[in-house]
Amino acid sequence: MTNNPYAPAVQKGRWKPTVLFWIVAAIVLLVLIPFAIAGGVGMALFILGLVALLTGLYVLLFKRRSWVGLPHRKSGGIVAIAGFVALILGAGVVGATAAPGGSTDKASLASTSQKSATATPSATPTNPANSACLTAAETRKYNDQTLICTSGSDQRLVWMTEADSKRVVAEKAAADKAAVDKAAAEKAAAEKAAADKAAADKAAADAAAAQLAAEQAAAQKAAAEQAAAQQAAKQVPAAPAAPAPVAPAPAAAYYPNCAAAKAAGAAPLRIGQAGYRAGLDGDSDGVACEK
Template sequence: MRKNPYPAVQAPRSWKPTVLFWIIAALLLLVMIPFAIAGGFGMVLFILGLIALLTGLYAWVFKRRSWVGLPHRKSGGVVAVAGFLALIVGTGVVGATAAPGGDAAKKASLLESATPTPTPTPTETSPALDPCATEGATREYDGVTFVCALGEEDEGFMWLSQEDADRYAAERAAAAKAAADKLAAEKAAAAKAAAEKAAAEKAAAEKAAAARAAAEKAAADQVAREEAARLAAEQAAPPAPPAVPVAPAPAAVYYPNCAAARAAGAAPVYQGTPGYGTHLDRDRDGIGCDK
């Protein structure tokens, strides 16, 4: 297939705003608003001319479509020239509108420098809460009497109104009274506990003494009962036989046993009679060979 020697002529594209166009346009609008407020129409014209000049130069030098969408170098050159002219006109307008104001501001500054500034009179401030040294000292301010007194907690002496000074003094007195009452209550509780302990110890001692007395009485009663029983037993026992006068026995008489004593006709053998011996008196009642 043969190529067409005549390239097809492209139809010129119509201009359509791109996303980049709207972004840059919005940014330029935001930048121009404060310049318009500060410099008026001349400053707006100056900014627009500067933007048009830079945009046209970009399209003319680099042969590319700018953010505005200029199609070729010729249109870029036209926009650059128009921007340059607007830049010059805007500069003139800004200079024309700023000159009178500048002179006026300069004159005003000269007048201010020539006019002597009066020395400000120092204004007395309220002494409230300022530190002070002498307790009970007073000071007047704006019809109010301030007293040098102790403030809250450990703030030290300071200038207080009479009402505040009385309130702080009342609070300190109440706190001191509460502390004293608490100390007195603690002492009373300690004294009560000590008294209760002493009473308990006394009751325990009395109980122990009563127990000892009861034990001693029981022991005494037991001894008395034993003694009474012993006496009754002694009284109930038969009386001992009357003592028989005993003459000293001759040493020659001796009975080896009761059989010998009986054979000799001496049984029973009484203590103190001839032949008596303990070997004959087994029950030790003073009479031998009586059984």
């Protein structure tokens, strides 16, 4: 509350629970029930005291009504003190209920330590299989047996008897040798395939080169022959031209039959020549008296 004389007077009346009250009360109840079940009355008293202490401090510090409707700082201080007392009492009850369990634990611990102190101090051999195997080929004795630290199939070091260790080592050596042999065989096969491919490529290249050389030789030979023929043609004298036949005068060439035309030396007669007529051309091919 403020000391302003001009502030409107606060009407005092019966307090009524607000919505905030019911919300906070529900939250406190939900928190209180499981703690009370787990810790009993002391834990419930502790939770209630903590809520009351926080509520009273809120009123004292902020000078405002809390969720339970405390009207002024005086009531807030009273609630805070009551909450603090309840908090202390609840903590005491919780500690008192937990003390017997602690004493029981101390008693059991003392009895255990007493038993261990009175136990026979004779050392018993421990099975190496229960301990870690860290160094390969390390050996230990247990019950008249020799155990050897051996790498298993999963590459983990484990304790094995001498016979099992020798068997596993032999199997691993055989497997390693088989893997090496397989790798070597695959490498040799790959190298052979590469060599075969290289030889085939070389043979194909040689065949192509031989074919090209043959074609070039044939072309050179043909060119040489053509040059020789041209040279020979230049050296041979040209044959004299045959005299052109003197065509008979087309004046009154008439042959009554092919015998007359042959006798005159005019056969055979071609169409357009003097003395040619269709009567002498029996097959009408344009040439008369050709036989």
